[in-house]
């Protein structure tokens with residue numbers, strides 16, 4: 248008895264070892280003969296289409312649609328297989344071939360997952376051959392169909408994973424950041440963000456902005472930048488808050504008023520400066536004498552019966568009549584000082600001109616006041632000899 252039981256156990260063990268059955272499969276084999284007890288529908292068997300054509304019993308769990316053979320079946324696989332390409336369903340019942348086929352869903356007991364066989368076709372009235380979804384994971388049934396989120400397989404294949412931040416496993420090395428294209432001569436704002444702040448956006452100044460704003464913007468101008476520096480308005484003392492009476496007042500930007508436009512006239516031929524120099528040498532000598540302002544006035548521009556025009560420069564009286572056609576500024580300008588002292592206006596116009604040398608041949612005397620002329624006349628009358636020439640020399 249004992250030997251018989253031992254032999255039976257050994258035989259069963261050898262069979263299990265030969266078939267490579269798992270515990271679930273063993274239980275399924277043992278419960279197979281009693282499966283019809285819980286059957287809710289007709290019994291079906293499927294074959295895997297392989298050479299040994301091993302049959303698999305099905306237990307219909309649910310009916311899909313009107314087809315009697317369509318539904319969800321529970322299959323008890325007799326053994327482990329690498330692939331089940333084709334499932335042939337042998338129906339016990341006769342079916343109408345014209346009945347539209349419906350998908351057959353097979354729930355395998357080893358392991359517990361569903362194989363959906365779509366497009367089931369009737370074979371010779373009774374048999375059905377339907378392609379079954381390939382089951383490559385039959386050998387590794389305990390491994391999930393897809394790599395787990397924290398698996399090394401997913402982390403080692405960053406290229407196949409979309410670059411979505413949510414799929415990056417914490418703690419693992421994610422894919423390297425995409426290279427950001429940089430322009431060699433582009434502004435810093437085109438570089439990778441976060442390296443340096445973007446440059447300040449140039450704000451357009453409102454019309455009538457103060458010169459202080461220009462001074463603030465001037466600090467961004469590089470020295471030697473003529474384009475920007477020429478457009479920057481130099482700050483004035485008032486714009487910088489410095490009172491005009493303060494000793495810290497900035498020097499004026501313009502030390503003198505802007506020069507007036509040249510007023511040179513086109514001289515007639517033969518009246519150039521060189522011509523005047525030559526003409527001056529040939530002027531007749533005129534003895535110098537004392538000239539009062541009243542006499543000077545008779546040689547003015549208006550009410551002049553003498554038709555000669557005199558002026559006074561630094562106390563010397565000049566007859567500028569021969570110089571009128573030689574004056575580069577025109578006769579009209581020269582006649583403005585006729586009959587009066589023209590020193591101030593002369594120096595305002597062209598202080599660089601050596602008038603003493605230019606008008607040497609035009610000198611007629613010296614300007615004396617009316618009182619001095621009267622005193623001199625008294626002196627002359629009291630003396631026996633006329634001393635006019637001595638007096639003029641002493642005056643010089």
Ligand code: HEM
Nearest residue numbers: 509510511575576580581583584589592593596600602605
């Ligand atoms: C009376 C003695 C004067 C002499 C000898 C004289 C001589 C000259 C000379 C040599 C120039 C040429 C300067 C240059 O090219 O740089 C000149 C220009 C001129 N002068 Fe006179 N001048 C006299 C009086 C006056 C007076 C009284 C006025 C006006 C009120 C006047 C108005 C001018 C003007 C407007 C120019 C042209 C300046 C310019 O644009 O270049 N001048 N004068």
